[in-house]
Amino acid sequence: MSDPRSLTPEIKFRRGIGQAGGLVAIGVIYFALAKGGLALASIHPSATPIWPPTGVALAAVLLWGYRTWPAIFTAAVIANATTAGSVATAIAIATGNSLEAVVGAYLINLWSSGCNTFSTPNSVAKFALICFVIATPISASIGLTSLATAGYIEPTNFADAWVTWWLGDAAGALVIAPVIVLWASSNDYAFDRNEFLETVGVLATAAAVGLIAFSPLIEQSPSRNPLGFLAILPMLWAALRRGPRDTATVALVLAGMTIWGTLTGGGPFTTANLNVSFLLVLMFLISITVPSLLLSADVEVRKKAEERLRRAQIDLERKVAERTQQLELANAAKSRFFAMASHDLRQPLHALGLFVAQLRTPLKSGERTKTIEQIDATRKEMDEMFNSLLDISRLDAGILTPKITEFPIARLLQTIETRFDRATREKGLRLRVRRSDAWVRSDAMLLERILLNLVSNAVRYTLRGGVIVGCRRRGEMLRIEVWDSGPGIPEDQKQNIFGEFFRVPAPEPNRYGGLGLGLAIVDRLRLLLNHQIDLASTVGRGSRFAILVPKADECATSAEPVDSPRPTAFAVEGRVVLVIADAPMVQQGTAGLLSNWGYSVLTAGSDEAALVRLAEHQQRPDLIISDYHLASGTTGIRAIEQINAALGSSIPAILISGDTAPEPLRDANDRGYSLLHKPVDPMRLRAVMHELFRDHDNRRDTGAAS
Template sequence: MNDEEDPSEQLPSRQSDLRRVVDKLRKINAALMKRVEHSMDQQASSFSLFQTAINQEAQIRRRTEELNLALTKLAHTNLELSKARDEAERANVFKTRFFTSVGHDLLQPLHAARLTLSELSDAQHEADNKRLALNISTALVSIEELLTSILDISKLEAGVFVPNIQSVILEAIFEQVANSLEPVARRKCLRFHWRKTDLAVRSDPLMLRRIVQNLLANAAHYTEAGGILLAARPRGDDVAIEVWDTGQGIPEQEQQRIFEEFQRGSASERLGSLGFGLGLAIVRRMADALGHRLELQSRVGHGSRFSVFAPSAAALAGARLPLGVSSNESNSFFARQVIVVDDDLTVLAAMQTLLSRWGADVRPARDLEDVGDILSDPTFSPAIVLADYHLDEGIFGIDIVRRIRRRLASDIPAILITADRTDAAAEAAMRSQCELLLKPIRPSELRALMKHLLG
């Protein structure tokens, strides 16, 4: 008989096996729990990322909608601004065309009035009547200066003044502007001197002439005693065109402001000046358009010096002044025969009376037919022609001058008188070797120019 194991001895062995199994199951369970927890963490992280992505997508959608809305508003705003800009440009062009169109009509009656008033003033002998005539003349000059300045400002704003850069001989410009200033200087008992020069610059001749004219007019306006000097000096690669005066001077704090529109210095108030403060504004704008540097040096109580710096240019060999302009001025043109052409009877009558009072033998004409009748008289040989630039039926004063010159086979001097301030009119006069005077003309200026041409 085999001996059987005692159950009491087998119990510890089983318990030990069970413990090992339980430990193993616990380890497996722990491993499984770690995997489950890791998987749940990953799922939670993925869900969190998913939620974040959804939120970011929503934010991007909202921002995109806001951006699209802003772009739409910006497009509408740009369209409105573009329309407003186009309207402003059309209005500016209309304004310029309006001023240019009405310029002739506005200045024509002033032209006739100035001529008639000159005749009236010469005919007066009583001091009170002369004083009244002088007051009227001063008022007409103020109106003329204001209209001319407004026309220039409007053209500069609209960009109508397009510089025609070329070589410009300064002596020709100096002599022309001196003719305009000399009567004013004599009336105010000022010494006026301009220095002859062989210098030339690169500039627009018409705009440069207007700059020098305005600077001289400003100097004469604010100078009560002493004198005015116009000169040109080489300054490196430039030429400095200088206008000196012995006027009141300009305080340093005002030296920039006086170049702004409708600004006048304290000297204007002291002198009781009625100027409009546009002359120097036009100078600055034209100098900017030409690229010319503008400088001012002034001392209160001593005077001022305005300088315009233009690029130097070699003077043209054999260059001469326009036809008939002579550097030797004669003292008189009395008893000279003159043809005056104008389609305005009022202007024609005033011009005939004025020139006749100066002693000239005047023959008035309104058109080519009248000119033909005048030239058919063998006893009449005109020494000079004064012609309005724009005549009826599309005829130009230049056409009249050419007809007269061909008929006489002589390049007799001619002056074109016009309210047309365009470059085209000035260039046409220059090509035809005619002088140009802008309405309303000053009788003293006309007289001085005629003296030069008939010298």
């Protein structure tokens, strides 16, 4: 909205002329209607039962604000001064007329939704109450009091004049104001032929009923009097079908026909006393207008509620259809994933079987070493696949919480160079990692995972040329870029590659790495970290992925993770490890590995069997390693808690699971246990064991010292 102070003088002048013209128009209309109404006065020249100016004044203040009161006041002064009484009484009457409009509009704005007062039955009732009980008595009381004080009215006529004045103003407010307000604030700008014809029809019906029941064109007789009740029909039609605006308009048409007929001696309200006849007309008009407006508002509220329900239903159906489509796409994607996963996971398993078969045959020392290295490489390939599934599960479970620190990007670049140097050399590729001394603000582990996935993806799809990793400073951001000379990504696939289980066909046949989750993990992690990522790619020339990370001050204190201690830094002699697994081969494999590391190992298939073994050997374990899922539907968490309860102590524990669903992650996280996923890297298991032993020993030493 523009500041009025910034308007040019010409615009201000035009706006002022427009406002002045509006006030003049209101004053002229008010004056004309006032003179017409006063011409129908019979009980006193200033007390007329027909007073439409009240409705015009009330509508003007509601629509255009309180600044319209000078126009109302001036017109009322002129109209009354040129009719009867004195200038002083004219000013007093005009004061009452102005206060009537201003007070009525103020209360309607305060209590009854202002110009929206005809939108609900409750607000219509408040509008009628304000007009009938509070606003219109102000004008009658001030005006007649001033006339009586000046001696222009007999005390014996005061009561009749007051009632006439009051009902005339009340009818004007209740019949005239709604029509003006509703038409002025109408938002129905679109032309609808059917609605237009129905509006014309209901107005024509109201005019026809007025002619039949009230006009002087038909001779008045006792048998014609009941026809006045026909006025209810167009009012009901408008209230039920056309809304408050047309209902108020029909009431105005009937009011005009009734007043015309009564004035000329026609209709059921004609009596020997014209003032009494008009009072009967006013009560009739009020009695049909207010209930009809209440009914039309109620119908309008119900229509809007039905429309909202209809739109909500349409919206719900649309969302259900979208969700159904998403589920169908997800099912199709997972079906493709299972097909790919079945193939990709069988490849390394098949290779492992062949390598193991080679080990069963006599091999030279060099060949045996090479076969073992091939087995280890195949295991790592499988581990990468399972880690991708695990990352997706962790993100789905919502248990990854970024730990934002400030650290040098050089550390991550060194990790990338170390991790992929051998892989790129084996493929005949060049890996260039450009050094940078920049510091960034992010989660070091999650950012590392993003970069590892991007570089791994680049290495996987690049057959010749190489991969470049570097950084560019962009204001307050550091842009980390990964370039490759691979096949590139088609334009129509650039969005799809960030979806789960999606893979661009690999250029390298017989390649079994990857499940199509790497870039999906990248996309979720960058959203978690609120980092921007963009992609540029040309088919046949390669791709460039870039991620923007906030820079930090280079002198900031690094909160780098502490390196895991070397396994040899901890004494293992005398330490007892309890292994709980319901699969005998897992028990044997774990026990053999731990025994080679120097631990005393007890194995069991359940918590009950574990307690029996502990009782037989009369030993208390220093560590428990348990599968998450055990036989009979129990969990490793339950087994650990049972053993702790039986021994009356809290023993360090590690859970191992092949289930990548979110529930085991949440359960272990909630209870503070370490959870490793199968296949477990032996060095990772050893590092976690030593970390638990160290923490347990530190707590024990602290407790002993205190």
